[in-house]
Amino acid sequence: MPLNTIELFAGAGGLLDGFEQTREYNLLAAVEWLKPQCKTLRHRLVDRYNIQDANSKVINFDIQRTDELLHGWKNDLKFGTNPGLDSLVANNEVHVISGGPPCQAYSLAGRIRDEHGMRYDYRNFLFESYIKVVSHYRPKLIVFENVEGMLSAAPDGELIVNKIRRGFDEIGYEIVDDLRKFALQNLADYGVPQFRKRLIIIGIRRDGDNLNYQNILHHFYLNILPNFKEAQRTVRDAIGDLPPIYPLENPTSKRAYQNNSNINGHYSRYHNERDRNIFRILATDILNDTHLYDNAESLKELYYQQTGKKSNVHKYHVLNWDNPSTTIPAHLKKDGLRHIHPDPNQQRSITVREAARIQTFDDDFLFNESMGASFEMIGNAVPPYFARKLGLAISQLYELL
Template identity: 70%
Template sequence: MAKKLNNIELFAGVGGLLDGFEQTGNYNLLGAVEWLKPQVRTLINRLETKYGDQNATNKILNFDIQRTDELLKGWENDDEFGTSKGLDNLVGNNSVDVISGGPPCQAYSLAGRIRDTNGMKDDYRNFLFEAYIKIVAHYRPKVIVFENVEGILSAIPTGEKIIDLIRTSFNDIDYEIINDLRQHALIDLTEYGVPQKRKRVIIVGVRKDSSAIDYQCLLRSFYNNILVSMKVSKKNTVKDALADLPPIYPLKEQVAKKAYENNSCINGHYSRFHSKRDQGIFYELANDIEIGGNKYSNADALIELYYERTGKKTNVHKYHVLRWDEPSNTIPAHLKKDGLRHIHPDPKQRRSITIREAARLQTFDDDFEFNEAMVANFEMIGNAVPPLFAYKLGEVLPIFMDLIESEEKRLD
């Protein structure tokens, strides 16, 4: 591939997917869309400081993607989103080669459906994919990337599987996606070097320009031959990701909401407040693992511990300690609420993981700055595509596009 591919990023979030693509040097970002302001500020800062993009403020459109016509043509004096000339103005006369992104996944997540009394059937986010489809239909890129959680494969908000609606919608605008998504598109990211148990559905679609081509065959080649070439031989662990960060120990005496020696001067590497009671629980759990006690190796024991220490009953165990010699459990947006399921493995530190540690487990580089409030930082990190996987995907998409082009020329 000689020239850079022109790309648009939808539902950009903090830019995990976008950052991986940028790292490859294979892409020319025409524009990105995100409606949450902390994410937009963080992404603009990243593009300016890391990649020297002085037009980042204009490229990152802070807008509601469901207002698709305004997003494309521009909007003026909006109370929330200000004024912009729109995405068409950014694209100009350029052809769009790749559109990527993942609609917010809470409505598809298994955890979200369990927590919601109506299984999230009424959640507007079930149909944000429709805006994605509209923009794909408008720009007609050769390849699309649609990322989401495993739960999208089973979500049925209206009596029909959401994934079947998505497949039909792509087919209606002449794009093909792989037939068996669970077999091919459900990716275990630990196999690509991400030190975290994280499965995601990575849908790659192709614009069908020739009736003579078996696009299913090309898609199978992408998943089974091209993408898998980026797998690692050995999975990375929590130790690989976190061991070189300086420890953060609890203070002997807490002062107001200050409970830890938060003076590392590393961006995002400070502990949230934990009470003496919770610190004691963290120590007991992490120490039990360290000495091989296995006292709390099952859910019932953890539920009982929670009741003993808090006096509250729960049906779901609240605690999980990261293991040094394994990948972490999934880093979720829920980390913005508490860190009880992401307890640091060093018993002496008696804390949950920091923003920087969550970012490390998500494979964000240390020079990727998170300067928003703690809640917003944890949310944007938990919702992101790990940049390491995005980099590997960004490396192989041009190979896939060359394969498609050669096959179309051969049969032309």
Template identity: 70%
Template sequence: MKKLNSLELFAGVGGLLEGFEETGDYDLLAAVEWLKPQCRTLVNRLEHKYDNPETAKAKVINFDIQRTEELIDGWHDDPEFGSNEGLNSLVDGNTVDVITGGPPCQAYSLAGRIRDKDGMKNDYRNFLFESYIRLVEYYKPKIIVFENVEGILTAAPDGELIVDKIRKAFDEANYEIVDDLRKYALLNMAEFGVPQVRKRVIIVGIRRDDPSINYQDVLHNFYTQTLNAYREPLKTVKDAIGDLPPIYPLKDPTARVSHDNNSNINGHYSRYHNLRDQRIFEILASDILNERHEYDSTEKLKELYYKVTGKKSNIHKYHVLAWDKPSTTIPAHLKKDGLRHIHPDPKQKRSITVREAARIQTFPDDFEFTESMGSSFEMIGNAVPPKFAKKLASAVYSLYESL
């Protein structure tokens, strides 16, 4: 069975890459990522699971993808990124069959647009897809996989929809993508066995090599038949984290440690929560557990916040995960606080841990997060769930074989 050579762009911590590697159907030539904590974590994963130390470190390129020519040909003595022989040295004349990845989503996300005073119109990340496409044009893979948030469908920082720019750019590069992205490419990860509601746009493109092929028919079949066959029943928060040991508050908390963090499980330790927040968590989780539902409305949550803090807020800050439902989306914002991802057990009085977030994102338990809690939450929140990625990888392999 032939392995397909792949390049991963905007690799992050490697959620998408993890799924592709798990299939055993792909040979990773290189992964590109500009954030150092993500690179270190990814190298560690490749070393211990899929590769050896020497080649794993070489395959993960820490560089700014916007400097495309240097990325391809190499660079030397850069104050931030050191020296590297570049992608071509790793591709080494081999055919690149598949390019995968997705630019940072903050510029396209609805939350990002709300928080930014300019609605993210001036954010350079709006146009990072251009770097992706330049590398596609250079290496000419048979298939591309481009992943992003739902907000990319409506983002128009300069007045023109980003997806229209992307479609035009791929078309000019001789790649076909599906005609109706919202209808076909907008997928909810919860429908593929991921225990969270997480909508993402998954753009699969095919290089137009054969004029006799109706590529739109091929892509329609890919989404409605090939990928659709991997759907499965909903998984819940309990399915994901119910077997992890509880982490209870300390009777005598210290200045920065509020919970008994002695599980010895990678990433399974609570962030610090003051007594006020612990009390709120207990009230809200008990309200759900005892089926009182006094705090089901936004207004009631605002009232609780005012009652406890003496401050008013235009939005409610709290959300308790339900044992018997999929989680809400795991976001990168978890690096700042966990108030919207409160553990459902009222006795634990805490937000979810890095390991619980990783479980909900379907990272395997042997995937180690060794960076700071903030960096770990950020990289987990920005990742593609590996369980979905594995299904996508298998579907893409079937698509490749059919062409």
């Protein structure tokens, strides 16, 4: 019997896609507040999984308005009218609630970029809405994913993870006692071709029985989930077979690359001649194993030499064919100077499709929104390849309860 699920903060559906691949789950509803993500997810559910009622199952709404989300709302200028989650769940038992609040408020990079260290970002406390939905449906298991930076985030002086632990405890859920030791996982160890550390927090509903929930959670992290580990995969494994995209011999102010592959999302953003030259220098340095630019100071100096501007954070990073990629971030929607293709002759940053490949989205997972929106939803996603393994592990855990 498939486990009934609700997905919160669904995004484009990376976590959900992996769960669907297992055939162990029945999606009751998914909630996401950004329209491009909702459109992408709906198309995916119809095209790949033949979920014909995806338009109603994927709810476009603000989870902070939790009562309306549960019971419905009418004539909202942004979100229209919807009968709410309860109407979709109906009389079904909810077995699993999964998802993770937006990570920007917790990420170390986000705190560096924000002048207030993200202390005043509303996303710091979106977990409270997650907990309200869990409290309403009381699933046996919860899956809560987020960035490593959550472990140290304390916008009001108290660690966010302590607030989360207390919040789940108050509604009768147990999470593992040492999150850094158990819940922090490097997804590269599960065959995702990038170094991507994420907190995978599993919560179990306490039912007044004699089960030792900490022992069960330890067993999950030490025995069940590690069974799905595999050898690390490289950038070459992920994108090496995609057709190259070279600069034009005579670029214009609007078009600089041979963007004619006809592969969904496989076209380069525009880069000027200066940046193309820098990309060639850096990629050649790696290819020739000369290591002239393998530290932050040398990269900052290169940036100053080329632009006349100084920066406290280095701007460039070239991927290495023979290693996993660095983490694919949502910030790629704005940042065209990182995640540079390792081929010196291509002189560009990676495409949407290459980012999707490194995030383990299948090639038939289509990204038809703007380049910025596509990079954002890819960077924010749980890699589906890992999500499938997590879904199988969660199914095994459920059988123990």
